[in-house]
Amino acid sequence: MRNRAKCRKCKSVIESLTLNDHVSCSCGEISISGGLYENYVSTLNYDNFLRVDDENNEIIVKVIESEGPHETEKKPDHDELLAMLDRMIDSYSSLPENAMSTPITHYDFVSALMLLSSIVKRIP
Ligand SMILES: [Zn+2]
Numbered sequence: 716m717r718n719r720a721k722c723r724k725c726k727s728v729i730e731s732l733t734l735n736d737h738v739s740c741s742c743g744e745i746s747i748s749g750g751l752y753e754n755y756v757s758t759l760n761y762d763n764f765l766r767v768d769d770e771n772n773e774i775i776v777k778v779i780e781s782e783g784p785h786e787t788e789k790k791p792d793h794d795e796l797l798a799m800l801d802r803m804i805d806s807y808s809s810l811p812e813n814a815m816s817t818p819i820t821h822y823d824f825v826s827a828l829m830l831l832s833s834i835v836k837r838i839p
Pocket of ligand 1: 722723724725726727740741742743744745
């Protein structure tokens with residue numbers, strides 16, 4: 716889903732396109748950032764904040780807890796992380812034989828460990 720939101724005060728629809736793209740509505744009531752990767756929201760009053768989905772439906776946001784001005788609305792849950800791990804395994808195990816015998820870098824190793832760590836931390 717695209718990272719879009721609508722302000723109920725000034726009726727403007729804003730969109731964050733990239734991780735560091737921080738956009739505010741024309742009256743300054745709401746702002747979003749994070750692009751497609753993270754949905755960061757900041758608003759003075761959540762009653763004025765609406766999510767806009769890809770079909771242009773306006774969604775009222777349920778606020779579960781508030782910790783400071785920046786909140787992460789959605790993080791991948793345990794099942795999604797497991798699916799990411801399975802996709803990673805599939806893509807590596809389907810490599811051609813010459814690629815299978817080449818060494819991996821520490822970057823690859825760290826990204827695999829980070830994924831595993833986030834799965835273990837979120838075991839329900
Ligand atoms: Zn506004």
